[in-house]
Amino acid sequence: MSYIQVKDASEIQVPTNPTIAYIEGDGIGPDISKAAMAMINASVEMAYHGQKVIEWKRVMAGDEAYETTGKHLPQESLEEIKRCVVAIKGPLTTPVGEGFRSLNVTLRQYFDLYANVRPVKYFPGVPSPVKEPEKMDMVVFRENTEDLYAGIEWKYDSDEAKRLRHYLEESFGVKLTDDTGIGIKPISRYKSQRLVRKAIQYAINNRRKSVTLVHKGNIMKYTEGAFKEWGYEIARKEFADSTITEDEYLKSPGTASWKIVLKDRITDNMFQQVLTRTSEYDVIATTNLNGDYLSDALAAQVGGLGLAPGANIGDVYAIFEAVHGTAPKYAGMDVANPTSLTLSGVMMLNYIGFKEAAEILEAAIHEAYQDQKVTQDLARQMNIKPLKCSEFGEEVIKRMIAKS
Numbered sequence: 189m190s191y192i193q194v195k196d197a198s199e200i201q202v203p204t205n206p207t208i209a210y211i212e213g214d215g216i217g218p219d220i221s222k223a224a225m226a227m228i229n230a231s232v233e234m235a236y237h238g239q240k241v242i243e244w245k246r247v248m249a250g251d252e253a254y255e256t257t258g259k260h261l262p263q264e265s266l267e268e269i270k271r272c273v274v275a276i277k278g279p280l281t282t283p284v285g286e287g288f289r290s291l292n293v294t295l296r297q298y299f300d301l302y303a304n305v306r307p308v309k310y311f312p313g314v315p316s317p318v319k320e321p322e323k324m325d326m327v328v329f330r331e332n333t334e335d336l337y338a339g340i341e342w343k344y345d346s347d348e349a350k351r352l353r354h355y356l357e358e359s360f361g362v363k364l365t366d367d368t369g370i371g372i373k374p375i376s377r378y379k380s381q382r383l384v385r386k387a388i389q390y391a392i393n394n395r396r397k398s399v400t401l402v403h404k405g406n407i408m409k410y411t412e413g414a415f416k417e418w419g420y421e422i423a424r425k426e427f428a429d430s431t432i433t434e435d436e437y438l439k440s441p442g443t444a445s446w447k448i449v450l451k452d453r454i455t456d457n458m459f460q461q462v463l464t465r466t467s468e469y470d471v472i473a474t475t476n477l478n479g480d481y482l483s484d485a486l487a488a489q490v491g492g493l494g495l496a497p498g499a500n501i502g503d504v505y506a507i508f509e510a511v512h513g514t515a516p517k518y519a520g521m522d523v524a525n526p527t528s529l530t531l532s533g534v535m536m537l538n539y540i541g542f543k544e545a546a547e548i549l550e551a552a553i554h555e556a557y558q559d560q561k562v563t564q565d566l567a568r569q570m571n572i573k574p575l576k577c578s579e580f581g582e583e584v585i586k587r588m589i590a591k592s
């Protein structure tokens with residue numbers, strides 16, 4: 189087996205036959221994983237004719253792992269993903285009543301996958317609720333490790349909440365009523381800046397036009413507002429040659445068209461802007477909660493979560509995943525839409541430098557949609573006959589072969 193090597197804790201070296209970990213997932217996971225992997229393998233074959241291949245390493249997690257090992261996420265699986273550095277996963281059921289809230293959160297924390305990256309782009313042919321969905325081409329970088337998601341919260345009648353209310357009143361004169369639950373929103377300079385750095389670096393590497401810092405800093409000055417300030421700070425410090433602020437750009441438009449324009453928008457305004465001035469936004473860097481809401485809203489604009497890919501990326505480790513859940517009612521029926529997971533595969537191919545394969549695969553998916561080859565989730569909105577999950581995969585592969 190040839191593993192991806194980590195160089196200097198921030199760079200990866202990918203062999204021609206990298207071993208990539210995969211988790212099939214629960215519910216519809218096995219169906220969509222099978223279809224997605226067939227499409228990914230075909231794209232690598234079309235691009236490199238055997239000179240490069242992916243060697244898949246199956247890793248157990250979720251219901252299947254629980255049945256055989258008594259654990260939803262065995263230590264061995266974590267170690268295997270660590271060896272592989274890169275993994276792709278189907279959706280996992282969130283177990284109820286265990287020591288942690290979600291397997292996804294555990295994976296993000298274990299590998300410090302601090303950037304949740306979600307590209308959102310329209311595929312012609314897909315039904316959309318807006319008039320000009322084709323204007324959407326954005327990539328959301330959502331901070332993955334802090335904010336209100338850090339889980340620092342207490343129920344209103346807990347001893348901790350009582351003590352905190354008392355402390356706030358005694359020390360700061362802040363009076364909260366006895367029926368007040370408390371959550372804490374930590375936002376740090378280090379974690380904000382590593383996220384914004386990743387977003388700017390992505391924008392530079394992929395020749396994007398702008399990075400917009402989305403925040404609610406007018407109200408939450410020292411968390412959301414600080415995120416914005418720290419974002420500009422890291423841009424000035426590390427990317428002075430390749431970025432320009434929107435203010436500077438507006439004063440002298442066109443002077444540096446190759447530079448990444450740095451903008452900032454308050455979250456509520458941003459929700460309007462993405463609908464009314466869609467084409468003005470490109471890469472988005474934002475805090476955890478904003479990013480959660482915004483990325484789902486953007487996905488809805490171009491046809492929904494069934495098509496939205498995602499990745500959780502740290503300094504080197506990366507786990508690519510379908511954005512949707514396990515859709516249990518369709519489990520084992522071969523009817524689910526494998527596009528989200530397959531597009532996550534496109535992101536994975538780009539991440540490991542298999543860019544030609546990524547292009548071939550994305551283009552073939554585009555074509556299949558243009559030809560109205562869709563699974564039941566979209567077929568029912570279009571009033572056409574649906575393809576099975578596996579048949580959709582075959583249609584995509586057919587289009588790759590036709591072009592080779």
Ligand code: NAD
Pocket residue numbers: 216220278279280281282292494509510511512513514515516517518523524525526528565
């Ligand atoms: P869900 O995404 O599974 O389903 C929401 C709706 O979308 C359902 O109607 C479902 O049938 C449909 N749907 C989702 N993916 C589809 C696909 N690929 N093709 C066709 N239709 C699709 O969300 P849920 O019902 O809230 O959650 C079910 C389970 O999934 C829960 O245990 C939840 O914790 C888990 N979940 C996991 C992840 C993940 O692993 N990343 C994400 C979200 C939810």
